[in-house]
Amino acid sequence: MISALSSRLPTVAFAIIVSFCSLLFILGPAAAESVAFKQAVAEAAAQDQDISAFYKETGYGAIWTGKSGRERNRRAALMNALNAADSHGLPSERYNLTALEQQMKNARTPRDRGLVEVAMSRAFLQYARDVQTGALVPSRVDKNIVRQVPYRDRKSYLTNFAKSSPKGFFKALPPQTGEYNALRKQKLVLEGLIAKGGWGPTVKAKKLEPGDSGASVVALRDRLVRMGYLKRTATGTYDSTMTDAVMRFQADHGLAQDGVVGQGTLAEINTSVEKRLQSVIVAMERERWVNKDRGKRHIEVNLTDFTAKIIDNGKVTFTTRSVIGARDAKRQSPEFSDVMEFMVINPSWFVPRSIAIGEYLPELQQNPNAVNHLIITDRSGRQIDRTNVDFTKYTARTFPYAMRQPPSRSNALGLVKFMFPNKYNIYLHDTPAKNLFGRETRAYSHGCIRLADPFEFAYALLAKQSNDPEGLFKKTLASGTETQLNLKKPVPVHIIYRTALANSKGQIQYRRDVYGRDGRIWNALSQAGVALRGVQG
Structure with missing residues (x-):
């Protein structure tokens, strides 16, 4: 056995196991059992550098498989967490829960317990990282998701868990945001709807507007009722009540609020519950990718919502419409976070x-x-x-040669740009092409983010460092000279992409998958083992 092990294990681990084996000849039965347990832990942990380092530091002792109340609580907390992995939209099969439970049940010898000990640590580490910072590596799914995920040191999970309340530790792992909690609740709601048959038949029509009647209007009425936008009614006419319901639906889906069911609104109304559930699960994964302090004051650009917002202490204090990169692959706006340091007034392009x-x-x-x-x-x-x-x-x-456009009102950047220096050469800026902001879908730029209200955006940023931010800005602008104004306190910028998002009341709204990225993320999650619950066979 020793010679067989020597060909499979790292030199250090093999040396440790050999020393354990030699002790078996000189120790009593109880001590021999302890040595056998530790030998099994060392052997099983040897293939994972972080797990091996943790057990070496702790003398190869048990954190899961002992008989004390503390270890029983840890086991129970882990099993509960793995059982609830699906509620987070995670690939529960990845954690081999059934096999792990069977291995625990069949453990008879100290060696068996040692192997179970490491198996539990392995499942724990996989779950902890998945639920805290995501089950996928975003850049592997889409090259334009260049976000730096805030991964934690794997060994630190084990070290900190051993010192913590088991329930409290697991509770603190997922994002502690209202957004994540709202998405998780919506997941349950949508699963319940799927189990009951969803929102009913789709609406078959080319266009519906106030005053219409007939079978298509009845189908629209019934679908709006099931979606919660309309109280139960027997009307077969597209009346004012139905118009109001359609406008509320349009507002919740980022559509022009005209009360008319055109092709765009109809496509959103006919989107299935299953598709909405996919968006929610993807949004939860995306929320895990930014599971860190985003700053008491920060800027959030949601590409699918075509907006840029300033958020102070969790509340939106300024919002403006935006134009984002066009849909072709070379012009799409990437997703990442950085820090805005200054603005340039009267910029050259x-x-x-x-x-x-x-x-x-x-x-x-x-x-x-x-x-x-x-x-x-x-x-x-x-x-x-x-x-x-x-x-x-x-x-x-x-x-x-290089090219530049000098400062002017016709400059491609308009009269101000907001800089968070990054290798992708992406920033926020003004634009002379104001007509694009009136469109429902605004994907036209070369990748940078154009703002509908750049001056007001500047005033809001400068308000933290000037008693007269508007005066300061206008005075600088009037000079006609390219001028850099530094932000005394730099502001984090997060360029995100959410097709399912919570409003200020915690209600989930939906947006179109303008670049198709969420579809690719869902496919990757599905391949990893995430499945839709409540789907009828």
Whole structure:
């Protein structure tokens, strides 16, 4: 047996086990049982560096499998947590609960108990990380989710758990936010609805509006009743009460509130309970990815909601509409968190190279006087004379020039930009293209976030450091000079993506999956073992 083990275990672990074996020859039965237990723990833990390090530090003693009340409480807390993993939208099969329970039941010898001890620690570590910081690695699901997940040291879970109240420790692992709690409650509600047949038949129509009647209006009425937007009624006419219900539905789904069921509203009304449940489960996973202190004051940009908000002490104190990156893969806005440090008033626009070579170089090759609102500079920053350059001899790889647009009202960045320096070259800014803010879906930029009310956004930020923030901003703006205004206290910025989100009352609203990212996340969760409960076979 010793020779067989030597080929499988790390050198240090093998040496420890050999020393345990030698002790068996000189110790009494009780001590021998202890040594056998510790030998099994060392052997089983050897394949996991963090588990092995923890048990080495604690002398290979038991935290789960002893006979004391403390260890019984730990076992019970772990089993309860694993049993409830599905309520968090986690892949419960990942924790091998059934096999673990059987292994615990069959444990007879000290060696059996040692193997169970490590099996429980392994399941504990997997669950703890999943419920605290997510079951998926976001960047593996979508390359534009570049968020840095706040992973905790794995060994610290075991160390801290051994010192804590078991129930309290497990309770503190998931995000402690109103958003997460609201999503978890909604998950139960939707599962109950699925078990009862959902929201009933879909509405078959091209368009419905006030004054209409007929079978499609009846189907709309019945679906709104089941969704909770309309009290039970026998009406077959699209009356004012139904119009009000449709407008409330539109408000909860980020739609234009016109009271008319056009194609966009109809698609949302006909979305199944199962699809909404998927959005909720994905939102819970996303909430775990940002399970950290987001700042007493922070900025939240929800890409699917096309809004940017300033949040102070958990309350939204400023909101503005936004335009986000277009849907094609190269222009989508990424998801990440950073810290806003300053704003630039009367900014120059330094054209990203991808735009310079992808959009403007072909135009210059056709006409050297094209895009004449831009200044073209060489590597030293000196402006060049376009008429002396043959742009046709350059390719996207060899193009040696940079481009910038000087400050002006027609500048692509408008009159102010808000900077949180990052390697993705993403920031918030003004825009001269104000017409886009009136649209329902606003995905048109090259990736940066355009704001509908940038001046007011600036006033709100400067209010923390100036008695006259509007005056300060306007005075700087009037100079016409490019000016950097530092924020005395930098503000965290979180660019998120939620198709299921809680409003101020904790009620869940829904948004479209504009980039298809939530669909990809759901597929990954499903492959990992997450299933929809309540689905009728």
